[in-house]
Amino acid sequence: MSPEHWSPPSRPDSGQPAAATAQPSKDQVIAGLRATSEGGADLVQLLTPEGERISHPDFDLDITSEELRGLYRDMVLVRRAxxxxxxxxxxxxxxxxxPLLGQEAAQIGAGRALRPQDMAFPSYREHGIAWCRGIDPTGVLGIFRGTDHGSWDPRETGFHLYxxxxxxxxxxxxxxxxxxxxEGKVGDDSGEATMAFFGDGATSQGDVHEAMVWSAVYDAPVVFFCQNNQWAISEPLERQTRVPIYQRAGGYGFPGIRVDGNDVLASLAVSRWALDEARHGNGPVLVEAFTYRMDAHTTSDDPTRYRLNDEMEAWKLKDPIERLRVHMVREQIADQDFxxxxxxxxxxxxxxxxxxxxDMPEPPPERMFSxxxxxxxxxxxxxxxxxLSYLDGFADAHEGSAH
Structure with missing residues (x-):
């Protein structure tokens, strides 16, 4: 389904009973969602797992060697952090x-598609989007150390707090x-757009459903960017939906599209198109980035308890950084010195x-008030x-016992 040929679902004729539709079995549901690790026939892809550049009738991407090297650098540095x-x-x-291990291409592709006037709303895994919005990786450390809620100004960076x-x-x-x-900030190429980032598990939340309803009704210039990493903590995708995630957009009346989330070029091309749709006043778009979480959901999670090692080994062959590296070597875009x-x-x-x-200082307890x-x-x-008087009392008691 190319976005140019997308149209809202047709309405049934008045007074005519709806035809009975056979409901797919559980096995058919799983087959449609996950049996093919390539993401299905509708998957937009520009770079194969083997690093071969391919074309797409709707999303071909003109990109320079310098830009390719920049995307590679982005992914390597974000992964290392x-x-x-x-x-x-x-x-x-x-x-x-x-962790975001394995999702670098989805995030860097989408992040580099954003323009300075755009706004991004992350969940808690978007370290790559933060990087693309000019936030140093050290800027997110306070969140996970428990010393702040984020060190950046959302208005200056165009990046909301986690x-x-x-x-x-x-x-x-x-x-x-x-x-x-x-406020009339949409309608032409200089318009603004918003991008919301979330995972496949979040699509089961009422907040996401309500957001899509309101955005559709008001033609809000928002791109919903779902990183479908196949697992919502310990629940597989088939526990979240009976149809591919991108197809759910049709129920709200706007286009949905599935992109290879391990292909940074396709993620960039599709994200640019979706953001342009929004900024030109054509309403929301749902992008499903079909990818895989190579690490635990968080460091408090043990993925070996609910998924097979064979599945992860298969996805390792689709590593987003390695496929771009192979492509650049094959096309002599980068050498070993690079x-x-x-x-x-x-x-x-x-x-x-x-x-x-x-070296991060411990914040003083007074800060929770100021x-x-x-x-x-x-x-x-x-x-x-x-x-503070209560805390001072503990300090006095401690000092007294020392003597």
Whole structure:
């Protein structure tokens, strides 16, 4: 289904009974959702797992060698920061970490499709989108160390703070996009668009459903970017839906499209198209990036308890970084010196990332009073004084016992 040929579902003739439709069996549902690890016939792909460049009738992409090298650098550096975050949590430096291993192409492709005037609403795994919006990887450490809610200004970066409540960012994104629509910031190539990022499990949340209803009714310029990594924590995709995720868009009255989420070129091309649809005033789009979570859902999860190793081994052959590397070598776009330089840069980033985490100061307890409300109040002031006095009492007792 190409987006140019998409049209809303036709309405049944008035007074005519609907024809009975045979419901697919559970085996048929699973076959339609996951049996083919290639994502099905409707999958948009520009770079095969073997690194071969292929064409697509609707989404061919003109891209320079320099841009290809930039995409490779993005994915390598983001993956290295992600691996360091994972290790830091295991070493007790972070309370939790949410890995993105395997989803680099989906995030870098979508992130590089965003324009400066656009707004992105992440969940808690979008370290690659943060990178594309100019946020240093160290900027997310405070969230997972429990010292802040995010170190960046959403207005300056065009990147909202991480959202922990599953699916809630879709409602936030829809409201923001409705504002873009009401304020006349859509309609031509200079218009604004919004992108909401979420996983396949979030599609079972009411917030996501409500967001799609409202965005459709108000033609909000929002792209719903679902990273279908096949597992919602321990639940497989067939527990979330009976049809491929992108096809659910038809029920809301806007187009849906499935892209190879391990193909950074296809993710870039489809995301650019979807954002342009939104910014030109054509309403929302649902993009399903068909990918795979190669690591645990978070560092508190053990994926070996619910998925087979054979499945992960099959997806390793579709690694997004390796397929771009093979393509660039085959086409003589990059040599060994280039790859060595990127690896060196990744090592430097990892060292800086780790040292930043070690050096992070502990926030004072007073901050929960001074950094929550925009303005003080007698009640808050009294609570602050009582709490700090309470803590001082512990300090005095400790000092007394030492003597």
């Amino acid at each position: 992600d691996r360091e975050g994972n290790a830091l949590q295991r070493q007790g430096q972070l309370g939790i970490w949410v 959202t922990i409540v599953i699916g809630n960012q879709c409602l936030n994104a829809t409201g923001y996009a409705m504002g873009q629509r009401f 790859f060595d330089a990127i690896d060196t840069e990744a090592d430097e980033l990892a060292a800086r990332f780790r040292q930043f985490c070690f 950094q929550v409300y925009a303005e003080g109040s007698p009640t808050i002031d009294r609570q602050r004084e009582e709490y």
